[in-house]
Amino acid sequence: MxxxxxxxxxxxxxxxxxxxxxxxxxxxxxxxxLIAIPLGIFLSRFQRFAPIILNFAGMIQTIPGLVMLxxxxxxxxxxxLPALVVLSLYAVLPILHNTYTGITEVEKSYIEAARxxxxxxxxxxxxxxxxxxxxxxxxxxxxxxVFTVSWATLAGLIxxxxxxxxxxxxxxxxNTNYIxxxxxxxxxxxxxxxxxxxLIQKKITPRGLKGVSA
Amino acid sequence: xxxxxxxxxxxxxxxxxxxxxxxxxxxxxxxxIGPSGCGKTTTLRTINRLIEPDSGTIYxxxxxxxxxxxxxxxxxxxxxxxxxxxFPNMTVEENIAVVPKLxxxxxxxxxxxxxxxxxxxxxxxxxxxxKYPSELSGGQQQRIGVLRALAASPPIVLMDEPFxxxxxxxxxxxxxxxxxxxxxxxxxxxxxxxxxxxALKMADVIVFMxxxxxxxxxxxxxxxxxxxxxxISEFMGxxxxxxxxxxxxxxxxxxxxxxxxxxxxxxxxxxxxxxRNRDVNSMIVLNEDDxxxxxxxLDTIKTHGKAGxxxxxxxxxxxxxxNLKEDARETFEKLxxxxxxxxxxxxDDMSVAGLITKTSxxxxxxxxxxxxxxx
Numbered sequence: 001m002x003x004x005x006x007x008x009x010x011x012x013x014x015x016x017x018x019x020x021x022x023x024x025x026x027x028x029x030x031x032x033x034l035i036a037i038p039l040g041i042f043l044s045r046f047q048r049f050a051p052i053i054l055n056f057a058g059m060i061q062t063i064p065g066l067v068m069l070x071x072x073x074x075x076x077x078x079x080x081l082p083a084l085v086v087l088s089l090y091a092v093l094p095i096l097h098n099t100y101t102g103i104t105e106v107e108k109s110y111i112e113a114a115r116x117x118x119x120x121x122x123x124x125x126x127x128x129x130x131x132x133x134x135x136x137x138x139x140x141x142x143x144x145x146v147f148t149v150s151w152a153t154l155a156g157l158i159x160x161x162x163x164x165x166x167x168x169x170x171x172x173x174x175n176t177n178y179i180x181x182x183x184x185x186x187x188x189x190x191x192x193x194x195x196x197x198x199l200i201q202k203k204i205t206p207r208g209l210k211g212v213s214a
Numbered sequence: 215x216x217x218x219x220x221x222x223x224x225x226x227x228x229x230x231x232x233x234x235x236x237x238x239x240x241x242x243x244x245x246x247i248g249p250s251g252c253g254k255t256t257t258l259r260t261i262n263r264l265i266e267p268d269s270g271t272i273y274x275x276x277x278x279x280x281x282x283x284x285x286x287x288x289x290x291x292x293x294x295x296x297x298x299x300x301f302p303n304m305t306v307e308e309n310i311a312v313v314p315k316l317x318x319x320x321x322x323x324x325x326x327x328x329x330x331x332x333x334x335x336x337x338x339x340x341x342x343x344x345k346y347p348s349e350l351s352g353g354q355q356q357r358i359g360v361l362r363a364l365a366a367s368p369p370i371v372l373m374d375e376p377f378x379x380x381x382x383x384x385x386x387x388x389x390x391x392x393x394x395x396x397x398x399x400x401x402x403x404x405x406x407x408x409x410x411x412x413a414l415k416m417a418d419v420i421v422f423m424x425x426x427x428x429x430x431x432x433x434x435x436x437x438x439x440x441x442x443x444x445x446i447s448e449f450m451g452x453x454x455x456x457x458x459x460x461x462x463x464x465x466x467x468x469x470x471x472x473x474x475x476x477x478x479x480x481x482x483x484x485x486x487x488x489x490r491n492r493d494v495n496s497m498i499v500l501n502e503d504d505x506x507x508x509x510x511x512l513d514t515i516k517t518h519g520k521a522g523x524x525x526x527x528x529x530x531x532x533x534x535x536x537n538l539k540e541d542a543r544e545t546f547e548k549l550x551x552x553x554x555x556x557x558x559x560x561x562d563d564m565s566v567a568g569l570i571t572k573t574s575x576x577x578x579x580x581x582x583x584x585x586x587x588x589x
Contacts (some may be wrong), residue, residue, distance in 0.1 A: 113299025115314050116264060116372075118289030118361065120474040129314075158573040210347025 006177040012165065014181050021162035021186065024152040028084055028143050032091025036136065039092075040099025043124065050100060055094040065090070066155050072156050083152070083160030084155045085184075090151055091144040098140025102133030129212075142197040149190040151183065215240050216261060216370065216402070221270030223256060223426075230256045231267065232426040238404060238419070240369070243396055244412040245405045248423035249449070251448045254406045257423070257442045258372050261404060262291045262329035265443035274370070289313055292363030292371030292401075296378045298355050300347035306332075306358055307343040313366040313554070324365070331361040334389055353384035358391060364399070371396075377412065389415055410450050422446050468578040469559045477498055478526025482519040486512065498566055500556060505564040509533045509554065509589055538567050545554050551573060 007014060043050040060068075068089070072082030076169025106129050114124045130137075156164025162181040216238040223231040230253045248253035259265040260272060263284040272279050272414055279287055300309050307328050314324035328581055329339045335357045347355050356376060359464045363371050373392075377385040389562040391415055396403050413420050414434045422430045422437065430442040474497040476485060488495055489512050496511040508529040534548040535558045548557050549570055559567045 107297075109297035109299040110297065110301060112264075112294055112297070113293070114301070115263060116288060116293035116295065118285050118287075118316060120285050123316070128301055130305075206346065208302045208304070208348050 001177065003070070003177055003180055007181060010181065012091045014185065015162060017163045017165050017182065018185050018189070020151055020160075021149070021164075021189065023187075024080075024083060024155055024160065024162050025148045027144060028087035028092050028148055028152075031088035031140065032095055032144055032148075033141060034091045035088070036095035036101050036140070040096050040180050041103065041130075043096075043100050043104035044129075047104065052142065054097065054100065055101060057096055060089055065151050066157070069154055069158050078159040080160045082158055083155035083162075085139075087151055087155065094143035094147070094176050095137065095140040098136045100134065102136030102140075103129050105136075106132045109111075131206070132209070135201055135209065137172050138197065138201040138204065142194055144199060146194050149186055149193060151185055157184075215273075215275055216404070217273040218257075219271045219273070219334040221257075221260065221272060222269045223253075223260070223265065223346075227405075230426050231260075234270070234426070234428065236421065236428055236431055238402060240402055241400050243393070243403045243405065243416055243418045245407060245417035246423060247407055247410065247413045247449075249490065250255070250408060252423040253418075253426040254408075254423050255374055255420075258374055258404055258406050261370070262288045262352060263374055264288075272520060289316055289366060290368050290370075292368040293559075294359050294363045294371065294373040295519075296374045298347075298352075298359045298379075300355055300358055300362070303349055305344050306350070307347055309358055310361045312362060312366050317366055324337060326555060327365055331364060335361065344420045351384075352380055355387060356380060356388060357391070360388075360395070364395070364401075367399075368401075370402045370404070375406055375408070378407070378409075385412075392416070404437075409465045413464065422449070464538065465536045465540040465542070465545040465557075465559050465570060466538045466567070468545065468575050469570045470574045471568040473569050474567065475527065475566055477502070478525050478529060480526075481521075482523050482525055483521050484516050485510065485525045486515055497525075498556065498569070499526060500566065506535065506558060506560055506566050507531075509558070511554070525584075533558055536570075537562070544569060546575065562581060 043053055051123045068070045068086045076082040076085060110128050111124060119127065152162050153164035153167055155162050156168045163186045166178050166182030170176065217415060218236050221231055221234040246257055248254050256265055260267050263279060307382060310328045311324045314327060322448050323551060328343065331337045332342060337354065337357065341553050350377040369469055377388050379411055382432050405416060417434055418435050420434055424445055430437060430446055442449065474488060474492055474494060476497055476499060478499045485497060487494060498508050499507045501507045510525045510529050519528055533554045534552050537547050537559055538559055549572065556571045558569050561567045
């Protein structure tokens, strides 16, 4: 059976895995954003906490995915939940890091001007800091998304499904077609999502900032 | 009217403002100037409460500003900074309208303001309103910076070295524009600079600060004519002479004091060597008691002199002399009739004070007219 024949024969399974993969990535990146963006804003206000939190988030990132999944399995059992928890944790760091640096690297003269003309702290955040940090924040989301697409393949190991399921099945049965049926779509998904978010990033960057920050 | 009453501010051990009390009248263009670290920017920033004094009170129109809401206070005071600080994510129009929008002006109200203001600095609305700051030149950006400060019609505008980063030509154009706008709109402007040129050009009142205190607060004229402190004279440097052009200039103002002098007993070869080293062709001969005796020229020694003779033998006495306090005009006439091309300036005790050459005269005249010259 050729690869194409395999894809056609198993299109239902592959499509199902793909959709589950998207769910895994979408939910965990969304959860990552919900945690990381407010936390990044908080750290930019209270910068003395930043080194501790960022180092801690960095440490989580260095724990191998399999180990994390193992812990999650112990805590939450088998299925979708432990996978989502682990993937969300991984999604946090790039977004957190980019939110924090994006805000803290806004030129001080803009803040000085904003305060001097009578903006409140909240207005400075919403009208000046966040718009100027937006490109960096979206960049973090892009990194998180690409990473999560690849890490999500591990989720198959603890019964969360997704494209990883096909790969692990293939590996267990020496079936190349299964491996490729998982690997190719996940590679394509990573590239496509990365490109898509990059487009969004360019779209939301105001004309005045283009060429100013990369 | 802005009134400072015993305002002090320290950062740790260093006192940046020391018991400052002064008053700025409505409609005045007040320039704070002084060496760096003198407290001028700190003073400015206490007015809109970007810096809170440790003690003392600042009143605006009789209201103690520490009792006002700082955000509302700042919205009622224009603020322009050296780094311009236009928001790069907003268009020119949005930047100018930012304070009116904070004050919840409806669009029908703020848009005509933006149009008027752009017209005021010769930047047509249609061409410029929708550009972003990065699409403007530095001078245009700071024009918009000034307009942003003016948009909500604040009676007071604070400017912190607003033109410090601009090239000289642009700076001059903006100085004129701001001065014109200030007169037209009758704003009270408090302006920080370290450039005396700028201060003299713009100010109604100059506040000269040093070490957190006011050394002198006066009109530019007054400051030039009667600087209250040597530091002020030094700071004004080249400007000192400019108003004295018609004042009583004397020989002392024109002379150079670095002149070659020797006793009549000096030997010829030594004196020739000295004159060659200094690249001059004559020197002054002194009596034993250091009073003026005459002059000796390189040419005379070369034609008549022999090695080992005393220069006193070749001394001439035909060079005119003037007293240090001689009137400039008299000195000028003597210089032009002097066969040697210079005159010797003497102190009251007949010792030599210096000499005036045509070059030193021309240089001194130039300085009196145009300020310090490059030598």
